[in-house]
Every structure is written in C-alpha cells, then in structure tokens.
Amino acid sequence: xxxxxxxxxxxxxxxxxxxxxxxxxxxxxxxxxxxxxxxxxxxxxxxxxxxxxxxxxxxxxxxxxxxxxxxxxxxxxxxxxxxxxxxxxxxxxxxxxxxxxxxxxxxxxxxxxxxxxxxxxxxxxxxxxxxxxxxxxxxxxxxxxxxxxxxxxxxxxxxxxxxxxxxxxxxxxxxxxxxxxxxxxxxxxxxxxxxxxxxxxxxxxxxxxxxxxxxxxxxxxxxxxxxxxxxxxxxxxxxxxxxxxxxxxxxxxxxxxxxxxxxxxxxxxxxxxxxxxxxxxxxxxxxxxxxxxxxxxxxxxxxxxxxxxxxxxxxxxxxxxxxxxxxxxxxxxxxxxxxxxxxxxxxxxxxxxxxxxxxxxxxxxxxxxxxxxxxxxxxxxxxxxxxxxxxxxxxxxxxxxxxxxxxxxxxxxxxxxxxxxxxxxxxxxxxxxxxxxxxxxxxxxxxxxxxxxxxxxxxxxxxxxxxxxxxxxxxxxxxxxxxxxxxxxxxxxxxxxxxxxxxxxxx
Ligand SMILES: NC(=O)c1ccc[n+]([C@@H]2O[C@H](COP(=O)([O-])OP(=O)(O)OC[C@H]3O[C@@H](n4cnc5c(N)ncnc54)[C@H](O)[C@@H]3O)[C@@H](O)[C@H]2O)c1
Ligand SMILES: O=P(O)(O)OC[C@@H](O)[C@@H](O)[C@H](O)[C@H](O)CO
Numbered sequence: 001x002x003x004x005x006x007x008x009x010x011x012x013x014x015x016x017x018x019x020x021x022x023x024x025x026x027x028x029x030x031x032x033x034x035x036x037x038x039x040x041x042x043x044x045x046x047x048x049x050x051x052x053x054x055x056x057x058x059x060x061x062x063x064x065x066x067x068x069x070x071x072x073x074x075x076x077x078x079x080x081x082x083x084x085x086x087x088x089x090x091x092x093x094x095x096x097x098x099x100x101x102x103x104x105x106x107x108x109x110x111x112x113x114x115x116x117x118x119x120x121x122x123x124x125x126x127x128x129x130x131x132x133x134x135x136x137x138x139x140x141x142x143x144x145x146x147x148x149x150x151x152x153x154x155x156x157x158x159x160x161x162x163x164x165x166x167x168x169x170x171x172x173x174x175x176x177x178x179x180x181x182x183x184x185x186x187x188x189x190x191x192x193x194x195x196x197x198x199x200x201x202x203x204x205x206x207x208x209x210x211x212x213x214x215x216x217x218x219x220x221x222x223x224x225x226x227x228x229x230x231x232x233x234x235x236x237x238x239x240x241x242x243x244x245x246x247x248x249x250x251x252x253x254x255x256x257x258x259x260x261x262x263x264x265x266x267x268x269x270x271x272x273x274x275x276x277x278x279x280x281x282x283x284x285x286x287x288x289x290x291x292x293x294x295x296x297x298x299x300x301x302x303x304x305x306x307x308x309x310x311x312x313x314x315x316x317x318x319x320x321x322x323x324x325x326x327x328x329x330x331x332x333x334x335x336x337x338x339x340x341x342x343x344x345x346x347x348x349x350x351x352x353x354x355x356x357x358x359x360x361x362x363x364x365x366x367x368x369x370x371x372x373x374x375x376x377x378x379x380x381x382x383x384x385x386x387x388x389x390x391x392x393x394x395x396x397x398x399x400x401x402x403x404x405x406x407x408x409x410x411x412x413x414x415x416x417x418x419x420x421x422x423x424x425x426x427x428x429x430x431x432x433x434x435x436x437x438x439x440x441x442x443x444x445x446x447x448x449x450x451x452x453x454x455x456x457x458x459x460x461x462x463x464x465x466x467x468x469x470x471x472x473x474x475x476x477x478x479x480x481x482x483x484x485x486x487x488x489x490x491x492x493x494x495x496x497x498x499x500x501x502x503x504x505x506x507x
Contacts (some may be wrong), residue, residue, distance in 0.1 A: 014041055016046070018108070019102045019110070019111045022115040023051040025058075025223065029242045030216055031487050034250060034263050036083055037266035042261060049088070050092050052091075056240070058091050061089050064238065066089070067083065067236075068082070071227045071231055071244070072244065072246055073244070077246065080241075092151070103155020103156060103167075104155050104159040106163040109258035111172060114216075116173065117365035121136050139154075140189070156186075156201060157197060160208070163210070166210075167257055169211045170211075173216075174281075176279065185228060210257040212274070213278060214250065214252040215250070216245070217250070219245040219346060219349070221352050223241060223242060224353065230488065251271060251277040253274045254271075270385065276334075279329070280328055280336070284336075286369070287371070291317055291391045293356040293471035294356075294394035295310075297360055298405065304352075304356055306350075315486075317339060326377075326378070327374045361415065362414065364399070365416070375459075375462060379461065386465060389462060389469055394464070394478075397416070397473050398473075399413070400422065400441055400445075428440035434474040438470030439471075441467065467485070469485070
C-alpha cells in the first residue's frame with residue numbers, strides 16, 4: 001500500500017483550491033490522484049469536494065480524516081493507494097448557500113465537475129440548456145440553486161460582484177466538447193435570467209472565466225464489499241474505497257484563468273487538440289461500452305467483461321468500432337489500431353466487475369453524446385451505420401420493455417426517461433407483428449419524441465433500420481439482430497463504412 005497523504009496538509013494552502021462538484025467515484029480515482037501527484041512537483045493544491053445530496057461519502061471521509069483508498073485492479077495486479085488531496089467535503093443540500101460562497105471565494109481558482117451527463121440539463125432536442133427542466137426553472141425563479149448550472153451561475157455572479165477574480169470551470173464528464181458545452185449552457189442560463197443579472201454574468205463569463213475542454217479516461221466502477229475487503233487487507237479500513245483499472249489518461253486544453261496544479265508532471269497531456277482525443281474516446285470507448293452494456297443486458301450478462309467475451313456481442317462491438325473509426329479525425333501520431341486493441345483488453349478486465357446495468361444507466365443522455373453525430377456523418381456520405389442503429393435498438397429494447405429482460409425488470413438500467421420510454425413501449429406494443437411493433441417504437445422514440453435529437457429523428461432510413469432491428473431482437477434475440485447487421489461493412493480495416501444494412505420486413 002502506498003500512502004500519498006501528507007499529514008498536516010488538511011486546511012492548509014487555502015489560496016490554491018479546487019472546488020469539485022460531484023464527489024462520485026470517478027473524481028476520486030482520477031483528478032484527485034493527478035492533483036496529489038502534481039503537488040510533489042509544484043505548489044500543492046487542495047480539493048474541496050461537494051456532494052449534491054448523498055451523504056455517505058462525505059460522512060465517511062470525515063470519519064477517515066479525509067482519506068480514502070483507490071484499489072487498482074489489473075489482471076493479476078492489485079494496488080491499494082491512500083489518497084489525501086481532498087481536504088474538505090460537504091453536502092450541498094445540507095449547507096444551503098455554501099456552494100455559492102465557495103465558488104465566489106477567490107481562493108477557489110478551479111471549479112471542476114463530474115456530475116454525470118444528466119447533471120448538465122442539456123435538452124436532447126436542442127442540445128442547449130433545457131429551460132423547462134424543473135431544476136433549471138426553479139433556479140431561474142430565484143430559489144436557492146439546485147441544478148449544477150444554476151449553482152455555477154449563482155456562484156459566478158456573486159464572484160463577479162465581490163472579488164471579480166478570474167476562475168476556470170473544468171468539466172470532466174463524458175460530454176462532447178465538455179468545456180465548450182458547459183460555457184454554452186451557462187450562456188443559455190444567463191440569457192434567461194433577469195436582464196441585469198444576465199448581462200452581468202455574460203460579461204463576467206467573457207472577461208474572467210475559462211472553460212477548457214478535457215478528455216478524461218479511466219474505467220472506474222461502483223464500490224463493492226470486495227473493494228473494502230482489499231483495502232482492509234492492505235491495512236486501511238476504508239468505508240468508501242474506489243476501484244479502478246490500471247489505465248488512466250487526462251487530456252486538456254491549457255486555458256486556465258487563475259492557474260492550475262502541475263498536472264502535466266503527473267502525466268496529463270496539455271494540447272489544443274483536445275476535441276480530437278475526446279471524440280476518439282467518447283465514440284470508441286464510451287460508444288462501444290453502451291453497445292456492450294445493452295446487448296449484454298439483453299443476453300443476460302451482468303458484467304461488461306462477460307458481454308465482451310460473448311462472441312456474438314464481440315462481433316457487433318468490432319463492427320461498431322469500424323463505424324466509429326471511420327468518423328474520426330485522429331490526433332497527430334495517434335495509433336488507433338493499438339488503442340482499439342488496448343480497449344479490448346480493458347473491456348475484458350474481469351476483475352473490475354463493471355456492471356452492464358451501470359454502464360447502460362442514463363442511456364437516453366449518454367447515447368445523445370455517442371450516436372447522432374457519428375451516425376449522421378455516415379448518412380451524409382450515403383451510408384447507413386447499421387451497428388450504430390443496433391446500439392439504439394438495443395437501448396430502446398432494454399428501456400421500453402424492461403420486464404422482458406433476462407432476469408426481469410429488476411435488471412433494467414436506471415434512466416431519467418425510464419417511465420416515458422416504458423409508456424412509449426406500451427403504446428407500440430399493440431402493433432400486430434414484430435415488424436410493426438419495432439417500426440412504431442422507433443418512430444415514437446426517435447421521430448415523434450426526438451429522444452436523440454431532431455436531425456437523427458428526421459433520417460427515415462436510420463429510424464427504419466432501428467425499427468427493423470427491434471423486430472429482429474423480438475424475433476430472434478441478440479444473435480438475430482447482430483446477424484442482420486452483418487452485411488454492413490468490414491469488421492476489420494477501419495474506414496469501410498456501410499453498405500446495405502438490415503433486412504427489411506418479415507412479420
Ligand atoms: N466512472 C467512470 O469510469 C468515468 C470515466 C470517465 C468519466 N466519467 C464521468 O464522471 C461521471 C461520474 O461518474 P462516477 O463514476 O463518479 O459516478 P458516481 O455514480 O460514482 O457519481 C455520480 C456523481 O454525479 C452526481 N450527480 C448525479 N446526478 C446528478 C445531477 N442530476 N446533478 C448534479 N450532480 C449529479 C452525484 O452526486 C455523484 O457525485 C460520469 O457520468 C462520466 O461523465 C466517469
Ligand atoms: O461514465 P459514463 O456514465 O459516462 O459511462 C459509462 C462508462 O462508459 C464510462 O464510465 C467509462 O468507464 C469511462 O468513460 C472510461 O473512461
């Protein structure tokens with residue numbers, strides 16, 4: 001066990017602070033480690049972690065003198081490291097006003113975020129801020145802020161009116177162009193605020209706030225008793241250890257308004273080409289992860305490693321990799337073949353026990369990041385990306401008919417749109433044949449509700465393909481649906497793209 005905690009740091013160095021919103025597992029296995037390592041090279045920075053409303057992690061950290069462990073699990077390798085870079089933590093809901101105070105405090109120089117895709121309040125239809133989302137409406141009405149964007153806006157406005165000190169907002173979530181997207185959402189929010197406040201916030205955003213794009217990569221599953229056992233075995237009784245794979249990567253644009261830790265010394269890559277890295281990762285890793293998770297759930301696999309080892313699912317994943325790879329602008333010198341090989345090994349890491357239900361969760365938000373742009377890229381070139389259509393069909397099948405999943409509805413992934421998707425599934429269930437039911441469900445979800453955006457919903461060929469694959473899933477399960485996409489292009493050799501995609505028709 002290695003102990004990175006330096007005694008006496010707690011409460012010190014208050015003038016170089018990161019305020020982190022979203023004290024989940026990922027931050028604690030990624031940015032917190034880079035920050036601690038960077039502190040050995042440059043000025044040490046500390047992190048104040050903010051949990052939205054759940055108290056468990058904050059309470060445990062306090063009990064443990066703000067220390068926790070990261071349990072790295074590789075094939076044949078276990079490493080337990082105690083981390084101490086998070087020196088304070090609180091629950092936003094329990095301390096109303098504190099998040100605003102902390103964002104306004106000039107000692108806070110970076111506000112970083114891992115609040116999940118759904119934490120940003122993005123509208124699937126417009127891809128801007130969903131001004132009708134209850135949390136956003138509440139915050140615009142002037143109550144103590146509850147949404148992430150509302151909290152940031154309140155804190156920034158206070159900062160602007162007090163010190164006006166510059167600050168960086170650093171999104172570390174799996175969103176396409178995450179920093180640029182966050183800046184746009186804040187502008188949308190400012191545009192809907194009372195005019196004077198909105199104008200002031202917009203001016204501050206222009207003058208004193210940067211939102212660098214980042215690409216973050218490390219597979220970090222949920223904690224189980226096994227991780228507590230491994231930490232204890234290494235000598236640290238930890239209620240909130242974080243499991244992680246050995247691989248880690250962080251790429252960001254070096255655009256920090258008020259300084260940053262020496263993250264490059266800890267292995268982070270600073271570049272202006274972040275979006276290229278990010279697109280590679282969000283498509284090849286996260287997009288393939290979504291397919292493995294949904295086909296895995298439909299087949300009865302609880303773990304990503306089992307789905308990845310299933311030859312039928314592996315075939316689909318390889319084809320999806322080809323479809324994604326064709327769309328990519330690769331960073332200079334990036335070896336995509338090696339990256340894909342390594343991804344295969346990472347997905348196969350059984351020791352991680354990464355649950356298919358966890359990766360498939362919130363699919364309605366995640367797929368919006370992972371599917372439409374790549375699918376539209378192909379269709380603008382006259383090709384139908386059949387395996388991207390299969391990703392959507394598999395996700396719809398899991399959510400529209402959760403009770404039919406092997407093992408029952410208890411295995412259905414959580415999703416903020418779960419009830420809506422179930423209701424759409426029921427509406428489509430009346431069609432007389434699998435073909436009719438599949439077509440109706442695809443039309444309802446993608447065209448009428450535009451769950452993956454208007455532009456994709458208007459692509460009749462894509463919606464039709466999704467409907468036909470839903471019918472195949474109903475008739476012959478995952479093997480039939482994967483087989484139906486087999487004419488869609490080479491499974492090796494990359495830039496092949498599609499051909500005729502899925503068979504049409506049959507009852
Ligand atoms: N876990 C990974 O492997 C991994 C890897 C790369 C990036 N990420 C990014 O980090 C995010 C969080 O992953 P995690 O492993 O920490 O998950 P987690 O379940 O451990 O934690 C989720 C965090 O998000 C917050 N949150 C959830 N819904 C929210 C909402 N509506 N508004 C505000 N905050 C909300 C929770 O309070 C919690 O702090 C992912 O969604 C992804 O964008 C995760
Ligand atoms: O974290 P999410 O919820 O966006 O997606 C689930 C996984 O695909 C994701 O967590 C990966 O493990 C991670 O992005 C690897 O860097």
